[in-house]
Amino acid sequence: MxxxxxxxxxxxxxxxxxxxxxxxxxxxxxxxxxxxxxxxxxxxxxxxxxxxxxxxxxxxxALDRGARALFIIKGIAELHPHWVFFGPSAALIHGMPVSWKDLRKPYVVTSSSISDAEKAQLVHRSSVKDELCLCQGVRATSPVRTLFDCASRLSFQSALAIADGYARTGGLGAEELCDDIRMRFRGQRGVKRVAAICAHADGRAESGGESIARAVMIQQGFYLPELQTPLPDPIDPAKMFRADFAWESKKGIVLGELDGAKKYTMSGDPLDALRDERIRESRLTAYGHAILRFSYAQLLPRNRTEFVALLEKFGVPRGPKPRFVDGVPVKKTVNYAGWRGMPLLCAFNGLGRHGSNEIEFGYAAAHRIAA
Structure with missing residues (x-):
């Protein structure tokens, strides 16, 4: 050439x-x-x-695994313009948080024949049951169908991250999301499992890592934290910090911070980002509250015992482990000290509502943390 x-x-x-x-x-x-x-x-x-x-x-x-998966998806869309992406691939296209382990293979819908070379690298099915859309120049299942497909087949942790992302984008509460899922997909296989997962959804989670951390807490019976709790900068009260997680325990207030490489690599100088994070942490420490820092690696199955021990050491309230149905926690824990306990998930008996005795952690409690 x-x-x-x-x-x-x-x-x-x-x-x-x-x-x-x-x-x-x-x-x-x-x-x-x-x-x-x-x-x-x-x-x-x-x-x-x-x-x-x-x-x-x-x-x-230079790409992380999520960006690599998106590069491949867009390339496949050029090779096969008639193919439709579903499941985790569609979730990635729609900007939902997707666990990297669920992006090992593209998920495609096609009725045409597939070569053996491609078949080994794809998860595919021959039909799609819902409306389609065009996003980033790629054909994909609609966002709500994507949520349903993911929550019906992925692990509780992976599915909760996607449900949180959908709730955040749509401005939906867990109850509203559950009602919408049951109405749209009434009678379809997996709808009870999807509704049960969506009953745990919280759009305040700002990253997939935060959602997965909360999923592990739920699975282990720890009480739900308040998310993104606002705290004034003690040096400059006009500025606000937000703690990823917050609990009120017998030992006092515990603030939880998920540490991730993306905080230091998304934009700008990584050293500047690291310095800003250290300043932020030092000012949060000025409140005298315990700060529990953990990494995404500690949420992985091989390190989960360490993460659970860390939560216990900091006095995060814990009840009995929940009951699981089809891999989804469905048992309510006891409320503690004015904090919201695990939602009562009645999706499996057709209710899907939070418990009526559940106490919401509100504005006054948030100010009590900052006091």
């Missing part, structure tokens, strides 16, 4: 990357050239993460 053709492919790789997509090699000559380049070149300047999809190595290495 001549210099002009090589420059053309380089330009196409760059254009695709700027769109947040892999380059789809639909022409045989491009496909042959790129695969020969990958075979011969060391170190590689181009990767093929999915059959017939290519991306510059430096671009690929």
């Amino acid at each position: 001549g210099k002009e053709a090589r420059e053309r492919i380089e330009a196409r790789l760059g254009e695709a990357g700027s769109r947040g997509s892999c380059f789809a090699a639909t022409e045989a000559a491009d496909l042959i050239y790129l695969r020969r380049l990958i075979k011969k070149e060391r170190p590689r300047s181009v990767f093929e993460p999915y059959p017939k999809l290519f991306v510059k190595a430096d671009t690929w290495q």
Whole structure:
């Protein structure tokens, strides 16, 4: 291939990357050239993460797993414009928080035949039961159908993150979301499980990590924290901080902070972000409350014992572990010291309401933390 053709492919790789997509090699000559380049070149300047999809190595290495999955999805959409994405792939397209472990394979709907090479790298089905939409130039199931598909098949933790994201985007409370799910999907397989998960949803969670942390707390019987509790900066009261989690225990107020790399890598200088976070933590400490810091790694199954021990050490209130139905916690815990206990999930008997004796953690209690 001549210099002009090589420059053309380089330009196409760059254009695709700027769109947040892999380059789809639909022409045989491009496909042959790129695969020969990958075979011969060391170190590689181009990767093929999915059959017939290519991306510059430096671009690929700078992406996290979620961004890589989206690059592949957009590339597949160019290869197969008639395919529809569902499940975790559709959730990612819609901007919902998706656990990376659920993005190992794209989820597609297609009635056409699939090559063996692609079949091994896909989760696919042949039909879709709901309306479709176009998002980021990609055909996908609607947001509510995506929520239903994910909550009916994913783990409680993964599904709760997506339900929280949907509730946050739509400005919905758990009760309203449950009612909507039962009405839209009445009689469909999995609706009781989905409604039970949505009964735990809270749109105040600002990240998938916070949702997964709360899911682990629920599974282990810890009382629900207040989310995103506002606290005035003790040095400059005009400014407000927000604690990711807050509990009132017998030992006093406990503030929980999920530490994540994204806090330091999303934009700007990572050192500046780290410095700002340390200043924020020091000022929260001025209130005299215990600050429980933990990382996403501590939420993983292999480290969960450590996370539970950490919550117990800080005196986070805990009741008995809930009863599970189809992998979803459905048992109510006892309220404690004016704090909201675990929601009473009656989705499995058709009610889906929070307990009438549940005490909401409100404005006055938030000010008690800052006092």
